[in-house]
Amino acid sequence: MHKKSHRESIKEKITNGRYVEYRGLSICKINDFYPLANGKTKYQVHSYYFSELYENIDEALDRFFEIRRKIR
Numbered sequence: 001m002h003k004k005s006h007r008e009s010i011k012e013k014i015t016n017g018r019y020v021e022y023r024g025l026s027i028c029k030i031n032d033f034y035p036l037a038n039g040k041t042k043y044q045v046h047s048y049y050f051s052e053l054y055e056n057i058d059e060a061l062d063r064f065f066e067i068r069r070k071i072r
Contacts, residue, residue, distance in 0.1 A: 007061060014043065014057065020064075023071050024048055027064040029057075 004012070010020050010027070019028035030036070030044040030053065042053045043060035050067060054060035 007065070010064075011057060011061060022068055025064065025067055025071060027060060 013020055014027060014029050017029065017032045019026055019033075025045070025047040027043065027045050030042045036042060040055060042055060043057050044051065044053050045060050045063045045067065046052075047067065052063065054063070
């Protein structure tokens, strides 16, 4: 049986309408929380000092983990 990586686990949570937080940093599919006018799926990486929307979940996850490494 294939054990999911931490990244795969977070990706699954986000695609299932949940969000993930780590010490003030979060990632979510923003459409699950706010309707967007253009109807495109967007993923938000957000902290007290940074907030950005991404159309690609893998790009959002890359940024989330990049910032998370700096928080440790």
